[in-house]
Amino acid sequence: MWVPEGDTVWRSCQRLNEVLAGRELTRSEFRVPTLATTDLTGVTVRAVVSRGKHQLFRFANDFTLHTHFRMEGAWRIYPRGRKWTGGPDFQIRAVLATADHDAVGYRLPVTELLPTADEASVVGHLGPDLLGPDWDLDEALRRISLQPDRTVGEALLDQRNLAGIGTFYRAELLFLQGLHPRTPVAAVPNLRRVVQRGQQLLYANRWRPEQSTTGDLRPNRRAYVFERPGQPCRRCGTLIRTEEFGTPGQERRSYWCPRCQPSPSTGSANRALPVR
Numbered sequence: 046m047w048v049p050e051g052d053t054v055w056r057s058c059q060r061l062n063e064v065l066a067g068r069e070l071t072r073s074e075f076r077v078p079t080l081a082t083t084d085l086t087g088v089t090v091r092a093v094v095s096r097g098k099h100q101l102f103r104f105a106n107d108f109t110l111h112t113h114f115r116m117e118g119a120w121r122i123y124p125r126g127r128k129w130t131g132g133p134d135f136q137i138r139a140v141l142a143t144a145d146h147d148a149v150g151y152r153l154p155v156t157e158l159l160p161t162a163d164e165a166s167v168v169g170h171l172g173p174d175l176l177g178p179d180w181d182l183d184e185a186l187r188r189i190s191l192q193p194d195r196t197v198g199e200a201l202l203d204q205r206n207l208a209g210i211g212t213f214y215r216a217e218l219l220f221l222q223g224l225h226p227r228t229p230v231a232a233v234p235n236l237r238r239v240v241q242r243g244q245q246l247l248y249a250n251r252w253r254p255e256q257s258t259t260g261d262l263r264p265n266r267r268a269y270v271f272e273r274p275g276q277p278c279r280r281c282g283t284l285i286r287t288e289e290f291g292t293p294g295q296e297r298r299s300y301w302c303p304r305c306q307p308s309p310s311t312g313s314a315n316r317a318l319p320v321r
């Protein structure tokens with residue numbers, strides 16, 4: 046299943062910012078119980094920014110609308126008068142309209158309004174944003190290294206370490222680095238290079254809707270291992286494997302080539318780690 050990652054959220058917020066920033070809202074609508082009576086008509090949008098996979102709409106009244114796509118959410122922009130096509134009406138959670146555009150939020154699992162001064166309460170826990178203006182490689186490495194026994198696969202997905210990587214980029218990045226997803230952080234030979242490469246992958250994809258790590262934009266050619274279980278590795282022909290792992294309740298699916306990304310326990314370094 047395709048899931049929004051940091052680059053998708055970044056691109057979405059760039060477009061929202063283009064059509065909303067500096068404009069006055071001619072209509073607002075929130076189809077969530079806590080905001081049912083909220084009306085932002087007449088309020089000017091200051092900016093729309095992304096933090097990891099979160100979206101922040103800052104308004105001139107010093108409030109911020111916080112939304113998050115999680116698995117299926119999306120913001121769609123339509124020129125005024127154009128039909129909305131992002132899904133059935135019951136999936137709409139928020140509408141922000143200006144004289145020229147309608148921005149419609151579909152399937153948003155998080156839709157909340159808070160004082161702009163309190164944004165840290167919803168995004169303050171995030172690690173450095175891979176696509177943010179304040180991206181900080183050293184800080185991301187410091188946070189990841191705090192848990193040296195954790196698997197690199199879990200560490201890269203943890204948005205408190207660094208914000209923006211989801212299961213697509215994790216799978217592809219680890220393939221490109223020849224790392225099995227269950228390799229302990231402490232056993233990764235060049236963690237700095239891994240994180241740098243991850244940032245480059247997101248950055249390279251930030252403007253295009255088709256995420257690709259292979260450089261090929263044709264359907265079914267965009268990934269090395271992601272969602273290719275049982276298919277031959279593009280590099281060595283070995284069949285790609287998959288499993289779900291992670292903290293109980295937060296297991297996520299990983300994909301790897303057993304030849305290009307050997308299990309850490311088959312080497313001499315760590316025989317104690319379970320293999321599957």
Ligand SMILES: [Zn+2]
Nearest residue numbers: 278281302305
């Ligand atoms: Zn391979």
